[in-house]
Amino acid sequence: xxxxxxxxxxxxxxxxxxxxxxxxxxxxxxxxxxxxxxxxxxxxxxxxxxxxxxxxxxxxxxxxxxxxxxxxxxxxxxxxxxxxxxxxxxxxxxxxxxxxxxxxxxxxx
Amino acid sequence: xxxxxxxxxxxxxxxxxxxxxxxxxxxxxxxxxxxxxxxxxxxxxxxxxxxxxxxxxxxxxxxxxxxxxxxxxxxxxxxxxxxxxxxxxxxxxxxxxxxxxxxxxxxxxxxxx
Numbered sequence: 001x002x003x004x005x006x007x008x009x010x011x012x013x014x015x016x017x018x019x020x021x022x023x024x025x026x027x028x029x030x031x032x033x034x035x036x037x038x039x040x041x042x043x044x045x046x047x048x049x050x051x052x053x054x055x056x057x058x059x060x061x062x063x064x065x066x067x068x069x070x071x072x073x074x075x076x077x078x079x080x081x082x083x084x085x086x087x088x089x090x091x092x093x094x095x096x097x098x099x100x101x102x103x104x105x106x107x108x109x
Numbered sequence: 110x111x112x113x114x115x116x117x118x119x120x121x122x123x124x125x126x127x128x129x130x131x132x133x134x135x136x137x138x139x140x141x142x143x144x145x146x147x148x149x150x151x152x153x154x155x156x157x158x159x160x161x162x163x164x165x166x167x168x169x170x171x172x173x174x175x176x177x178x179x180x181x182x183x184x185x186x187x188x189x190x191x192x193x194x195x196x197x198x199x200x201x202x203x204x205x206x207x208x209x210x211x212x213x214x215x216x217x218x219x220x221x222x
Contacts, residue, residue, distance in 0.1 A: 008149070034209040043199060043213035044152070087151070091209060095140065095159055096167065101151035 001026050004090050006100035013078050013107055020074040021103045023088030033064055033071050036087040038102065044087055047073075078107045111135050115200050115214035122190045122221045130185040130217050132200030140203045141183040142167075142211065143175060145196040152199065158183055190221045 006023040013019045033050040050062040050071050061074040088100035113134045139160050144152040154167030156175040164175045174186045197218050201211040
């Protein structure tokens with residue numbers, strides 16, 4: 001079983017829509033969680049950390065459910081510039097981060 | 110502000126050839142990583158280093174070697190390239206792991222024929 005699993009999508013949504021997706025992780029000892037964004041043929045970049053209490057950063061909301069071992073990302077009022085692949089990242093409490101394969105979001109005009 | 114620089118950005122090799130990918134960071138980061146990214150597989154860790162002079166194996170280390178002789182540089186070597194090593198290679202560095210913020214280079218696209 002992969003350490004981090006994501007629905008690859010793609011999620012095709014119109015501008016202004018809300019889109020949400022999850023990722024699951026297998027290591028219950030994982031301590032920290034993150035979402036990265038990767039544009040086509042570019043390097044990944046940190047989008048936001050995911051805190052136990054949930055957190056928002058503008059139009060982006062991240063949630064953590066430790067009991068069910070999943071994290072989620074919700075994007076409100078989608079913009080064309082939100083089109084990207086979103087990588088779920090988990091720190092299983094060592095020096096290495098585990099990356100999911102990514103969820104592709106395409107926002108159409 | 111250069112950040113993380115990878116060279117070369119593109120390379121085509123024949124099976125059996127060797128090459129070295131260079132990663133350089135100017136942020137004085139302790140941790141450095143080499144990942145490969147393949148369609149549908151996500152980023153997979155090849156090797157990593159927690160400081161100058163140290164290296165450790167990641168998830169997919171076979172066929173690769175690394176060295177970290179200087180804090181700012183992390184080299185990835187392919188001794189005898191195979192078509193299965195065709196991939197996009199990303200180097201990353203971080204100051205500490207708890208923040209989860211890795212700074213990535215732009216990637217190196219390697220094709221092995």
